Amino acid sequence: MAGLRVAEWSRSIAGGYAGRTLHDAGAHVTRLGDPGAPSPRPALRGYLHLGKVDQPGTLADVASLAADIVILELPDAPDEEFLAGFGDAAVVVITPWGLRGPWAGTGRPWSELTIQAESGSLAMRGLPGRPPLMTGSSEGLWVTGTMAAAAAVAAVQGGRAHRLVDAPLLEVTAYATNLFQDVGASITGVSPATPPSRNRLNPSVEPAADGWVGFNLASAQNHEDFVVLIERADWLGDPQMTTHVGRYQRYEEFTAAVRAWTRRHTVAEVVEQASAFRIPCAPVHNGRTILADPHIVDRGFYQPNAHDPGFLEPAPPFLFDGVRPRRDKEPPPGARAVTEAGTEPRAVTEAGTEPRTVTEAGTEAGAEAGAGVPDDALPFAGLRVLDLGTWWVGGFVGTALGALGADVLKVESTRRVDGARLVGPAPATQDHWWEQGAFYLGGNSGKRGVTVDFSVPAGRELLARLIAGADVLIENYSPRVLESAGLDWDAVHQLNPRLVMLRMPAFGLTGPRRSMVGYAQTVEQFSGLCWRTGYPDADPHNPSGPADPMAAANSLFALSSALFTARRTGRGMLVESPLAEAALVMASEQVLAWTSEGALLERLGNRDAVAAPQGVFPTAEPDRWIALTVADDQQWRALATLMDPGRRAGADPELATADGRRARADDLEKRIAAWTAGQEREALVERLLAAGIPAGEARDGRFIHDHPHLAARGFYQLVELPWPGAIPLPLLPVRAASGGWAHRRRPPTLGEHNAEVLGAELGLDETRLAELAADGVIGTVPLGV
Known part of the structure; x- marks a missing residue:
C-alpha cells in the first residue's frame, strides 16, 4: 500500500492500531494527537505509533493533510458538515455509539467496561454466584481498530458514495464477544425470564505440574x-x-x-x-512465558522496537508471499509537518523524488486509488471468491467480501461441512438441524453455497476448475488439508497466476506448531488473553469470542491490501494470516510491560489499572447487574453525592485520589454493592449517567437485537430462513454510512447452488450432476445423516 497517505486522529488503542496496521502494509501515516486522549504506557504508545509522522495540530487540521484515508477516533459523533470537509478520502470514524442513533451525539459517558456490559457479552462471562466478568485485554478496542483499518482499505477501492465508514465500539464489541447468543436464542425461543448462565467451559483452563494448560473440545x-x-x-x-x-x-x-x-x-x-x-490444546501463556515458546521463537514474532530496542513488540501479524512486512525505525526521510499554508507532508528520498508504488501501467498507487470507479460502485464488485473458510474466522471474511460486492461461493462437502453448522442450538433429532447452527447463520450471509468433496479425484477436478475462474481463494484449514489434496500455493498459483490466496491456519504455515489444531479458545489460551481475564483470586478464564473476529478482521485487512496491488498488476499473491498471531497482538500489552518494565500483568477482574472504583454491581432484580466506572476525581465526587446526599461530597480525604480509592477497593465495592442492590437497574443507570458517571446495564446477550440503540440503528436484520424461520442476523459491525455494505443474500443451505454454479456456470449437465451426487462428490445432506 506504499503511495497511500493516511491521516490519523486517535485517542486510544482503537485509532492507534488502525494507523499502525495501515503503516505496516506500507501506507504513509501522519498522526495528529488528541491532547485530551488517555496516555497509555510508554511501550504501548511506542508500539502503536512507531514510524508514523507525529505532529501537533487540532482536529480541524486533519482535513488539510489531503490524505487518501482518514482515521478519526472521537468521543462522540461529529456533525455532517465536518465530515463533508474531507473530499474524496475514505474516512473511518470510530466512536462509542456510531454516527447515528438515539445515543449518538448525546455525550453519553462510557468506558470499556460499560461498552462490554451494554454489548451483552458481560452477562454470560464469569462464575455462578459472582459478578459477571469483563475481558482483560481491551479486546473490543483492538478488534475495532483492525476492522477500521480493513474497512479503510476496502473503502478507498470503491466509489465515493461509500467512502464514509461508521465504526462504533458498541456494535463491534457486541459482534466480537457475544458468540451469536441472539441467533441461538431466536431459534430456540428461550424466555428472557430465564437468566443467562455463567459457567466456565469444562474442561477449559486446567492446572498442570508447572503451569496452566487449556483445552477446547470442538x-x-x-x-x-x-x-x-x-x-x-x-x-x-x-x-x-x-x-x-x-x-x-x-x-x-x-x-x-x-x-x-x-x-x-x-x-x-x-x-x-x-x-x-x-x-485442541495449548499452554496458557503470560507476558513472560510466551517469549520462550518454541513456535514464537521460530517465527520471530516478537521483535525489538526499532526506536527503543529495550522492549519487544509483535511483528505485523500477516505475511505477503511468505515475507513479513518490515518496520522502519523512523518516518520516511524528508517527511515534514503541515505548514501554515497547508502543504501536505511528503516522503522525499535523498534524490529529492517522492517514493511511490508503480504498477505495470506505470501509475502511482496512491493517486489512482478508486480512480475511474463509479461513485456508487462497491469496493469488490466483479470479484469471484472461493470461500473454503470454516467456523467464525472464515465465515466473516467471506461474508464481508460479499457485502463489499464480491460474488462469494461457499465451498463445503457432505463429508466435511463447515463446523459452524454443528454448534447448536437445534438438536440432531430436529429436521435439517445442520441448517440451524447459530455460528453458521450469524457468519455466512451474502454467499452462494456449493458442495465439492476434493478428497476424491472428481472433486479435486471440480475445485481446480473453480479455482481457475476465481479471483480470490480463502481457507483456514490446518495446513495439511489442502497440501494433502495437492492444492498448496504453488499448485494453486500454477492453476491461476492472477489469484490471491488467503490462508488462515491457527498457528501459521511454518514453525513447530504449524500442524496443531486450534480454535478461538485455543489461541486465547496460548496468546495470554486467558491469563488476563478472570477474577484475581481465581483461575485464568477464556474471554470466549474475540480471538476469532480479531483474526478475521486481520485477515480481511491483509487480503484487501493484497487486492489493492493485485487488481492493478494482474499478479496473484499468497497472504498468510495466522489465527494465533492476531490474538497475540490483542494480548501484546503483557509482553510490552514485561520487556520494558519487568511487570508481569495479572488478572484484575472488573477493576482497572487507572480508573477507581470500577466494577459490576447487583440491583434489586435477581441476576440483573450494572457496570460503572469512576474515571476521575470529579466523577468520584458525583458518585459519593449520589450514594450519600447528606454528606459533603467526597469528604473522606483518603478517597480523594484514584490511588487512595484503589487502596480501599474492597471496602468501596462492598459499599457500592449495598447501595445498588436495592435499586431498579434502568433507573439507576440513568441517574449515574445524568451525574456524568459512565454506567451501563449488563444486557442479556440472547436478546441484544432488542437493545434500544442497536435496534434503532438496524444492526440486526430479520431474515427469513428455510428451517429456523425469521431470525435476526447481524450486519457488518463496521460498514459504510451509506448503507451500501449490506448482505444481499441469506446464508446458503448446504449445496443449495450446486446446479446454478456447477451446472449453469461450470457447464455440467444434469446427468453428470446426478452421477456426482450418487458418488457423494456433491450433495445437500451431511454424510451419515
Missing part, C-alpha cells in the same frame, strides 16, 4: 478422546461425561478427574499427549 470425537486421554475410558458412552451439557450435571466429579490427571504432567507433556489425539 467435536464429538474430541469429547470421547478426552476421557481416554485423562485415563477414564470407563466414561466412554456416558453422555454426562462426553457432552458439554452432561458434564455440568456432574461438574465437580469431572473437574476433579481432569485435574488429577493434568497435575501429574507438565504443560509440555499435556500438550504433546493431547496433540497425539488431535485434541
Whole structure:
C-alpha cells in the first residue's frame, strides 16, 4: 500500500492500531494527537505509533493533510458538515455509539467496561454466584481498530458514495464477544425470564505440574478422546461425561478427574499427549512465558522496537508471499509537518523524488486509488471468491467480501461441512438441524453455497476448475488439508497466476506448531488473553469470542491490501494470516510491560489499572447487574453525592485520589454493592449517567437485537430462513454510512447452488450432476445423516 497517505486522529488503542496496521502494509501515516486522549504506557504508545509522522495540530487540521484515508477516533459523533470537509478520502470514524442513533451525539459517558456490559457479552462471562466478568485485554478496542483499518482499505477501492465508514465500539464489541447468543436464542425461543448462565467451559483452563494448560473440545470425537486421554475410558458412552451439557450435571466429579490427571504432567507433556489425539490444546501463556515458546521463537514474532530496542513488540501479524512486512525505525526521510499554508507532508528520498508504488501501467498507487470507479460502485464488485473458510474466522471474511460486492461461493462437502453448522442450538433429532447452527447463520450471509468433496479425484477436478475462474481463494484449514489434496500455493498459483490466496491456519504455515489444531479458545489460551481475564483470586478464564473476529478482521485487512496491488498488476499473491498471531497482538500489552518494565500483568477482574472504583454491581432484580466506572476525581465526587446526599461530597480525604480509592477497593465495592442492590437497574443507570458517571446495564446477550440503540440503528436484520424461520442476523459491525455494505443474500443451505454454479456456470449437465451426487462428490445432506 506504499503511495497511500493516511491521516490519523486517535485517542486510544482503537485509532492507534488502525494507523499502525495501515503503516505496516506500507501506507504513509501522519498522526495528529488528541491532547485530551488517555496516555497509555510508554511501550504501548511506542508500539502503536512507531514510524508514523507525529505532529501537533487540532482536529480541524486533519482535513488539510489531503490524505487518501482518514482515521478519526472521537468521543462522540461529529456533525455532517465536518465530515463533508474531507473530499474524496475514505474516512473511518470510530466512536462509542456510531454516527447515528438515539445515543449518538448525546455525550453519553462510557468506558470499556460499560461498552462490554451494554454489548451483552458481560452477562454470560464469569462464575455462578459472582459478578459477571469483563475481558482483560481491551479486546473490543483492538478488534475495532483492525476492522477500521480493513474497512479503510476496502473503502478507498470503491466509489465515493461509500467512502464514509461508521465504526462504533458498541456494535463491534457486541459482534466480537457475544458468540451469536441472539441467533441461538431466536431459534430456540428461550424466555428472557430465564437468566443467562455463567459457567466456565469444562474442561477449559486446567492446572498442570508447572503451569496452566487449556483445552477446547470442538467435536464429538474430541469429547470421547478426552476421557481416554485423562485415563477414564470407563466414561466412554456416558453422555454426562462426553457432552458439554452432561458434564455440568456432574461438574465437580469431572473437574476433579481432569485435574488429577493434568497435575501429574507438565504443560509440555499435556500438550504433546493431547496433540497425539488431535485434541485442541495449548499452554496458557503470560507476558513472560510466551517469549520462550518454541513456535514464537521460530517465527520471530516478537521483535525489538526499532526506536527503543529495550522492549519487544509483535511483528505485523500477516505475511505477503511468505515475507513479513518490515518496520522502519523512523518516518520516511524528508517527511515534514503541515505548514501554515497547508502543504501536505511528503516522503522525499535523498534524490529529492517522492517514493511511490508503480504498477505495470506505470501509475502511482496512491493517486489512482478508486480512480475511474463509479461513485456508487462497491469496493469488490466483479470479484469471484472461493470461500473454503470454516467456523467464525472464515465465515466473516467471506461474508464481508460479499457485502463489499464480491460474488462469494461457499465451498463445503457432505463429508466435511463447515463446523459452524454443528454448534447448536437445534438438536440432531430436529429436521435439517445442520441448517440451524447459530455460528453458521450469524457468519455466512451474502454467499452462494456449493458442495465439492476434493478428497476424491472428481472433486479435486471440480475445485481446480473453480479455482481457475476465481479471483480470490480463502481457507483456514490446518495446513495439511489442502497440501494433502495437492492444492498448496504453488499448485494453486500454477492453476491461476492472477489469484490471491488467503490462508488462515491457527498457528501459521511454518514453525513447530504449524500442524496443531486450534480454535478461538485455543489461541486465547496460548496468546495470554486467558491469563488476563478472570477474577484475581481465581483461575485464568477464556474471554470466549474475540480471538476469532480479531483474526478475521486481520485477515480481511491483509487480503484487501493484497487486492489493492493485485487488481492493478494482474499478479496473484499468497497472504498468510495466522489465527494465533492476531490474538497475540490483542494480548501484546503483557509482553510490552514485561520487556520494558519487568511487570508481569495479572488478572484484575472488573477493576482497572487507572480508573477507581470500577466494577459490576447487583440491583434489586435477581441476576440483573450494572457496570460503572469512576474515571476521575470529579466523577468520584458525583458518585459519593449520589450514594450519600447528606454528606459533603467526597469528604473522606483518603478517597480523594484514584490511588487512595484503589487502596480501599474492597471496602468501596462492598459499599457500592449495598447501595445498588436495592435499586431498579434502568433507573439507576440513568441517574449515574445524568451525574456524568459512565454506567451501563449488563444486557442479556440472547436478546441484544432488542437493545434500544442497536435496534434503532438496524444492526440486526430479520431474515427469513428455510428451517429456523425469521431470525435476526447481524450486519457488518463496521460498514459504510451509506448503507451500501449490506448482505444481499441469506446464508446458503448446504449445496443449495450446486446446479446454478456447477451446472449453469461450470457447464455440467444434469446427468453428470446426478452421477456426482450418487458418488457423494456433491450433495445437500451431511454424510451419515
